[in-house]
Every structure is written in structure tokens, then in C-alpha cells.
Amino acid sequence: MARETARDPASRDPGAATLARIEAPAARAQRRAGVLAVLSGLGWPVQAALIAWAISGWLHGAPLTQTFLAAAGFALAGAVRAALDHAAGATLFRAADAALAAERETLIARESLRMPGSGPASAALGALTAQKLPLLVPYLTRYRPARFRSTVLPLVFLGLSFSISWAAGLILLVAGPLIPVFMALVGMAARDASERQMVEIGDMNSLLIDRLSALVDIRLLDATERTAADFTTRAEGLRTRTMAVLRIAFLSSTVLELFSALGVAMIAVYVGFSLLGTIDFGTWGGPLALGPGVFLLLLSPEYFQPLRDLAAAWHDRAAAQAVAGELAALEAEEAAPVLGRGAPAKPLPGPLSLSLHRVAVQRGPRLVRLPDLGVAAGEAVAVTGPSGVGKSTLLAVAAGLARPAEGSVSVAGQPLSDDTADAWRARLAWVGQSPHFLDAPLAANLDLRQTGADPAAAIRAAGASHVVAALPGGLSARLGETGGGISGGEARRLILARALVAAPDLLLADEPTADLDAETAAAVIAALTELKDRGTTLVVATHDPRLAAAMDRTVPMEAPA
Structure with a gap:
């Protein structure tokens, strides 16, 4: 044979x-x-x-x-x-x-x-x-x-x-x-x-x-x-x-x-x-x-x-x-494997810090070069630039969701590698452009780490109380994979509430106000500002000048010549 x-x-x-x-x-x-x-x-x-x-x-x-x-x-x-x-x-x-x-x-x-x-x-x-x-x-x-x-x-x-x-x-x-x-x-x-x-x-x-x-x-x-x-x-x-x-x-x-x-x-x-x-x-x-x-x-x-x-x-x-x-x-197809095993792990010890040095990521035939970045505990950083320049890729590298082809990434004073990625991700939360929900009650979706925390305060902080109240069954409701039955802005608020429930040391947010009306975007910015005031470190990729202005500093990215 x-x-x-x-x-x-x-x-x-x-x-x-x-x-x-x-x-x-x-x-x-x-x-x-x-x-x-x-x-x-x-x-x-x-x-x-x-x-x-x-x-x-x-x-x-x-x-x-x-x-x-x-x-x-x-x-x-x-x-x-x-x-x-x-x-x-x-x-x-x-x-x-x-x-x-x-x-x-x-x-x-x-x-x-x-x-x-x-x-x-x-x-x-x-x-x-x-x-x-x-x-x-x-x-x-x-x-x-x-x-x-x-x-x-x-x-x-x-x-x-x-x-x-x-x-x-x-x-x-x-x-x-x-x-x-x-x-x-x-x-x-x-x-x-x-x-x-x-x-x-x-x-x-x-x-x-x-x-x-x-x-x-x-x-x-x-x-x-x-x-x-x-x-x-x-x-x-x-x-x-x-x-x-x-x-x-x-x-x-x-x-x-x-x-x-x-x-x-x-x-x-x-x-x-x-x-x-x-x-x-x-x-x-x-x-x-x-x-x-x-x-x-x-x-x-x-x-x-x-x-x-x-x-x-x-x-x-x-x-x-x-x-x-x-x-x-x-x-x-390009596998783009994440670092680590994707398994639960204890949080990585040490003071929070994030450093990217001469990092480049392979995206098909294109090598995306990222700016050097250093983020200390408690900072709020906005990464700005035109679409396609690599803002989302930078966040993915910071979370260990993309493997660098060149350069080095350090987190909490240690190299970000397969050995440390899972423990590093235990200290952060992710708010992506496309909300995603599991086939589980909303309460379970908001508390993915199963901490048992009451999500009510996080829901209020994210401005999502009326969203939950309008759902049949409230926190027992099951949403579709992409939030079927609610609007994109409402789904974005629930994802932000999930990040608040996790109480992360670092929040990575990818275009959290994109495609939102002015009122909803203002509510999301207010929630992020409150999270910053609590001492959570923020790294936000955005086109929104209002959100960028609410951060401590801005890291601009430019398209390659």
C-alpha cells in the first residue's frame, strides 16, 4: 500500500x-x-x-x-x-x-x-x-x-x-x-x-x-x-x-x-x-x-x-x-498561526509593558513593517494611519495572534514566544472590528474567563444596558455568531462590556468606533476613557480623531513609499 x-x-x-x-x-x-x-x-x-x-x-x-x-x-x-x-x-x-x-x-x-x-x-x-x-x-x-x-x-x-x-x-x-x-x-x-x-x-x-x-x-x-x-x-x-x-x-x-x-x-x-x-x-x-x-x-x-x-x-x-x-x-492558504497553544494559562508575572522592535510580518508576498513601539503600564496609545497600512497587524502582533517574520516583541519584560503567549493573553482583552459571539447565553459570552463576576457594572459602563434589556431573556439570550438581532453598534458595546468584565491589564481595540453613529461612538469613547482612568493600559487602532485625542499619545503609521 x-x-x-x-x-x-x-x-x-x-x-x-x-x-x-x-x-x-x-x-x-x-x-x-x-x-x-x-x-x-x-x-x-x-x-x-x-x-x-x-x-x-x-x-x-x-x-x-x-x-x-x-x-x-x-x-x-x-x-x-x-x-x-x-x-x-x-x-x-x-x-x-x-x-x-x-x-x-x-x-x-x-x-x-x-x-x-x-x-x-x-x-x-x-x-x-x-x-x-x-x-x-x-x-x-x-x-x-x-x-x-x-x-x-x-x-x-x-x-x-x-x-x-x-x-x-x-x-x-x-x-x-x-x-x-x-x-x-x-x-x-x-x-x-x-x-x-x-x-x-x-x-x-x-x-x-x-x-x-x-x-x-x-x-x-x-x-x-x-x-x-x-x-x-x-x-x-x-x-x-x-x-x-x-x-x-x-x-x-x-x-x-x-x-x-x-x-x-x-x-x-x-x-x-x-x-x-x-x-x-x-x-x-x-x-x-x-x-x-x-x-x-x-x-x-x-x-x-x-x-x-x-x-x-x-x-x-x-x-x-x-x-x-x-x-x-x-x-x-497562509496559515498565519498564533503564538502559543491557545490554552488557558495563569497570567504572565511582572510589571506590564509592551515593546516592538524592528518587527515585520509576512502577509502573502508582502512584508509589513511595523513601527517601533513601547507601551508602559497605564498608558493609552492610539495607532493611526490609512487603511491597509498595518494597524490591525500591529495589534495582532502585540497579542501574539501573528508571528513576526523579523524583529522582536517583549511583554512584561520577557520575549513574546510560544512559551509565554498564552500567559500574556491572560492579562489582556481584545475588541476586534468584527464582533463574535459563542453559541452560549449572553452572560457566558460576557464572562469568557468564567470569573463569576456580575456583568451589570461593565454593561452600564459600556452603555449597553438598554441593549441587554431589549433582548428576549436578557442575559440568557443567545445571539448569532456575529450578533444577529442587534445592530453593529450594539454588538460593539457588548464586546466592550466583555472586555470590562475581564478587567484586563491591557486592552487592544481595533477600530472600536468604526461605522458607528456619532452618539454611539461617543459612548464607546467614554467607556474606553473610563477604562483608562481605572488604570487599564490601552492600545487602540483608529481612524477616529476624537478617539485618538482621548488617548495619551498617538503613534502614526504611514503607507510605504
Whole structure:
């Protein structure tokens, strides 16, 4: 199995490398299951021989005990085959479940360590995790074992057929290869159709999450009919893509069944006319007898069965390749991993301080250079500059959410590294441009560190009392991921209240007044000023001159020449 993987063109197809990586933990189980499946398949010639022996005995007046012996042997062989198939299936599904769980854990762990704002949307990630990854299970449980069976059993059955009749063996030899040839031709179209279906599934989920988050606004704007029309259009697109995949599957199945039926029919014609004495050639000696003839008739469908199983599993392979291609594209995106493990930690000891020296951060092909910055305990600093200059990147570096490519960052007198990042983040709070809420009651969202503190004072300080009062259930209300049901300004106030509840030593705020009306912006500035007066250190990225003026000093950033 490892040698087969090594021959895959992984260097040319990143999806193939990803699929090989996912499949590697299940390789041993696939080999074991393949051997069990082959042993099960080898039991059919034994059963076919017993049936042929019994029927031949009827013709020659054999005692009835011969039929009973044949039936007992047939049942015993069937039981052994069923046990082997069961063991193979159980082995495969356990391995597939383990491989899928490992890939899902890897995917979620990697995406959780991306810098905020990078990576796929939550809807796309949810579709990939919950809907697309399970499509790997049929591939892991069917394709490799089917491929192994198709390389062993047809050759064994072909050899048995040739040992009885060279004509029957020649018929199978000509008809058999037509199935893999057509399977390869269909496989390319099946993969393209599966990829288009995967894209449509992701788009459908993204649309659903987007519309759910804006459900209140949709109702207020009386846009329900348009929203329903959007869903209808997207659903029709998904139906079209799915039907395209099914059409290819049914077409290939029909053609493959045709080839199998023609091969079996030709064997039946040859055996029938040979037993009637019309055909007197094709055997290695005398005329074809009834027993060998019946054996050939029973063996010929099983000759095609492994090839038909492989053809069916080929569609599973196409779907798995489409999913692996999407995973590979996601892995190829800039990871921008955060420092640390993202795990709870005790606050980093020492007097609060923050220092950035000659720091540069890689953003795709661009190297973003940040100004030197030193912040002492109790200071309030505004970072200003045009959009895209790197203000948000500076805050991300300060929080350990972006890894510098050059320069050094010191916090509380220690280098900011994987060893200190989690403890450093335990001393700070973050107010981002895009409010984010967990699927939990508002009270839990406001007290993420589970301190048990009463959030009422923080809610009042953030000017969010009326927001909480208007929510159904108040602090028990569950908001959407982006604050569905409340305005952007109200969501911003709740995020600020969350920062106040955390009582951080350092607050990093990224454009906290952006896109807010004058009254709401003034309330946010007042809350930040109150936090500053309490002794909390502030570093704020902003375009707002009023907010910048409320800080102790300003650090301007300029676009590179």
C-alpha cells in the first residue's frame, strides 16, 4: 500500500498528497481487510463446485446423501464467507472513523490557530467538517479493498475458467478489461462533477449562515421574498450539480452492467451449445460435461463482480479527491498561526509593558513593517494611519495572534514566544472590528474567563444596558455568531462590556468606533476613557480623531513609499 501511495503524482496534485496523508493511518487496516475480502471471494469457487457436483449427481443417479453433503458444504462455506466479510467491514469502518476523526481534529486545530479574519468563513468550514469530510468514508472503506480484490480474484477465476475451457477463458479475457477502460474514462468526468457539487454545497451553507445572521434585518426590510428566491436559486444549483453526479453514476453503472451481462451471456451460450453437442471445441480434451459447464456458469458472474465493485468505488474515489482538493487548497492558504497553544494559562508575572522592535510580518508576498513601539503600564496609545497600512497587524502582533517574520516583541519584560503567549493573553482583552459571539447565553459570552463576576457594572459602563434589556431573556439570550438581532453598534458595546468584565491589564481595540453613529461612538469613547482612568493600559487602532485625542499619545503609521 505504501508503494502504491509513493507512485501517486502527489507532487503534481496537492489533493493526492492530502488524500494519501488521510489514508495513511488506515493503510494497515485496508490491507488486512483486503486479504479477508480476497479469502471470502475465494470461497465462491468452492460453493460453485459443490453446486455443480450436486447437479451432476442428479443426472448420473447419485444417492441423495451427495446432495445433502453438497448443501452442508455450501452452507458452511457461506458462513465462513459471511464471517470474513463482517470482519473486513468492521476493520475498515473502525479505521475510517479513526482517520476521519483525526483529520477533523487536525482541521479544527489548525483553523483555530489562524489569525482572526484569515482562513475560511465559519459556514464554509462547517460544511467541510460536517458534510464533506464524511464523503471520505466510502472511499476509505471501499476503494482500496475493491482494488485489491480486483487484482487477485479475476485472475484466479480466469485461471480456473481456462483450466476447464480455453474458449470460456478467452471470452472472459476479452470482456473483463472493458470495464476498467470505461471506468477510467468516466472517472475524469465524475471527479469534475463531484468538485462542482462540493463548491455548491459550500456556497449553500455560506448563504444559509449569512441569511440567518441577518434574519431580523431581512424581516425589517421586508426582503423575505427576495431571500427565499436566493435560496431557491441556490438550491436549484445544488440539485443540478447533484443530478449531474448521479447521471454519471447511473450511466457508468448501466454500461458496466451491460459489459458484465454480455460476458455472462456469451459464457451461457457457449456452455449451453456445448452441452447440446452443437459446439465441440473450446475444451482441452473431450466435450464439455455438465458439472464443469455449471461451474463455468456460476463462476463467470463472480469474475466480473470485483471489477464492478471497483467501478462503483471509483465514484467514491472521485468524491474523495474533490474533498481532498479542497482540503489541500485550505492547507495551502497562509496559515498565519498564533503564538502559543491557545490554552488557558495563569497570567504572565511582572510589571506590564509592551515593546516592538524592528518587527515585520509576512502577509502573502508582502512584508509589513511595523513601527517601533513601547507601551508602559497605564498608558493609552492610539495607532493611526490609512487603511491597509498595518494597524490591525500591529495589534495582532502585540497579542501574539501573528508571528513576526523579523524583529522582536517583549511583554512584561520577557520575549513574546510560544512559551509565554498564552500567559500574556491572560492579562489582556481584545475588541476586534468584527464582533463574535459563542453559541452560549449572553452572560457566558460576557464572562469568557468564567470569573463569576456580575456583568451589570461593565454593561452600564459600556452603555449597553438598554441593549441587554431589549433582548428576549436578557442575559440568557443567545445571539448569532456575529450578533444577529442587534445592530453593529450594539454588538460593539457588548464586546466592550466583555472586555470590562475581564478587567484586563491591557486592552487592544481595533477600530472600536468604526461605522458607528456619532452618539454611539461617543459612548464607546467614554467607556474606553473610563477604562483608562481605572488604570487599564490601552492600545487602540483608529481612524477616529476624537478617539485618538482621548488617548495619551498617538503613534502614526504611514503607507510605504
